[in-house]
Amino acid sequence: MSESATTTHPPSPMVGMIERPPGPVLRPRRVLQDFGGTYLVNGVVGLIFSASGPVAIILAAGAAGHLSAAQLSSWIFGVFVLNGILTMITSWVYRMPLAFAWTIPGTVLVGSSLGHLSWPEVLGAFLVTGALITLIGVTGQVGHVMAALPQPIVMAMVAGVFLHFGVDIVKSVGGDPAIAIPIVVVFFVLQSHAVLRRWMPPIIGAFLVGAIAVAVTGSFQPQSGSTTWFAAPVLQAPEFSLRAMLELVVPLAITVIVVQNGQGVAILQVAGHRPPVNAVTIAAGVWSMLASAFGAVSSCLAGPTNALLVASGERQRQYTAALTFGILAVGVGLFAPAFVDLMLAMPAAFIATVGGLALLGALQNAFRAAFEARFTMGALVTFLVSISELDFLNIGAAFWGLIAGVAVSFLVERDDFRARRAG
Template sequence: MSTPESVADADEDSSPQGRNPIVERPHTPLLRPREVMRDFGGTYVVNGIVGLIFSASGPVAVILAAGSAGHLSAAQLSSWIFGVFVLNGILTIVTSWAYRMPLAFAWTIPGTVLVGASLKHLSWAEVVGAFLVTGALILLVGATGRVRNVMAALPTPIVMAMVAGVFLQFGVDVVKSVGTDPAVAVPIVVVFFLLQGHTAVARWMPPIIGAVLAGAVAVAITGGFHLGDDGSGWVATPVMQAPEFSTRALLELVIPLAVTVIVVQNGQGTAVLNAAGHRPPVNVVTMVCGVWSMAASAVGAISSCLAGPTNALLVAGGERRRQYTAALTFGVLAIGVGLFAPLFVDLMLAMPAAFIATVGGLALLGALQNSFRSAFGSGFTMGALVTFLVSISGLTFLNIGAAFWGLIAGLAVSWLLERDDFRAARQE
């Protein structure tokens, strides 16, 4: 007699992907509520809570730092956070339930950093227009059923060199914060690295969460917490933003944003789930990211993606067939955070600038390290170097930012000088 686990394995092995390569069908019949409740357990609830705490700490600080660079109002930031938590929480619940695996959706962090740089010379309406077009492009790519081909067409080292260039300034900002406000920044940095060096402690206190708590204590001691009273209330009121379509914004943002979603973020999320024994529906994931990105743009929220770090936390323990309940937990809690986005934003903005810059930078430190490793650890090294240098240069040509030109320049150099690497990649 087969166990539920073996039945699930058999379902996955038979995989409807072979019969319909474009739209991977969910498991049928769909689980009933009492079956879902039976699969819940302490391990999965805790993993879901940890995943939510991770998403609501460092990654949110990245949004606030990017928004501050573009002088977005508290209402616009609240709407952004409402969109990325509530909408992606709903998407997480629906897809995880339908496919019986953890499919936690969040937002593209590299894209957020990229937008922060673009907001220095683009209007918010232009950026929202780019969000909408990016979602349409992602949906189109997913509908072709050629997502894996798209991922393979762009050499990973060149893409990751662009990501490293985009992330670098956030790492530098950590160092600057230590110099400008050491009383706040130093405790955050020290606690972060102490927890990084003690694996046993880090299992129950992730370094970025410990850093946030240390920073909160430091801010309280130094009296740096200044909560305003704007009367906006605690419950989110989404701000509907009419998009503006400008050539410079579309050329500067759409391709890099789509690349970070499809290749970087979804690629990372897919790899995490594959390593845990799941078979995520790659084409469906891409298409729903496109649809949700278009919906999120209406409230000024950045593109959706399959979250790599969050999914890694959700599959950290328990039986594989029950891990989807950790994603359900994450989704429900994410909706709660999004609904109270104004309160959350007010609390974060009441912190000193050094708190947000330091936490945001440390949250990206591991990603920055992995970006350098992926960019310069194998082939396409000259193309990756050119991509990185152009991406950090601040170059603006034809009103298009440096990240886009970094990709173009790196691909051109690799095509001229590293054709053997292209041939080797095609043979893998």
């Protein structure tokens, strides 16, 4: 069988619990033959998406924890360089787009926890989360973990964690309308028409218009004394505390395995690929442990980015879009200090509005998934607890939201549990 034919085949049966690649690793010459303009553009668009709204979410979370510019630069170095390398390795080996990035719900969760947890405690939780994800992947129990928690309850937690980002859009419109209103208007104008969306993804258009608004209003305030443009990642020591473990590890692992990886796998399956679920989980866990040393949040298979990478082109060549994304991501990470200085010079309304709009679709989908059919009472309780800012036993509201939602559903929605088991 020719090499060309094998590229369309799904991964071979698993050795142990790790799925085999579909064949030998492709030679560089073959990879270059598979490249094309369509895949280059898809990779560039995926990178621009990741470097706009999602980075604004990191900066917003970092501001909540009063992180220094050096710590933020190291965080961005970790999420771009490390995940860019992982993307290139896995996409090349498995011959399909497997773009890794960082968990956005996890980043939001960390931002809300930094009000009462120290940064070293958070890093310890990152490390333990990575170990837990790796263990689950090695045991081959990923499917069981995804099925253990009712999806509506998980998505209600996500909605609760995301909600304040949406509210921050409204606050920015009232507080700095000259910056926020153009961003919001352009986002929804682009969102309103399919042709416009294909020509310019709404969040990217909003980002560009926001940058113009910042320039016109003179709101750009670069920090003086910047020393370098090139990344100097900071190795940071974790600190292990019970409250950080209880508050962050389980919710972070759930967002990676169930929410983020689950979304990425579903997107790739719809596009005709058969992603190696256990291998993806193990890779996300190992890379999360590595990223924690640089102060970076957990790695995951990126749903929105992979959706952009498979938006067009031949399925067997779409892995080259992921390679493009990975190469460009490494480039962004290597110049993280310059990128952070640029973003920090932007007014707060720019970061809050772009970050909130980047999460708006995810917030909408979370509400839809949480309250569409079953487990609606448990989902409602989870949502209410998650937005309550409850801090019981020094453990944040997201964790207690999951506990409360599952408990309420078990008491009053047993028919939903039975229907799920029957299904």
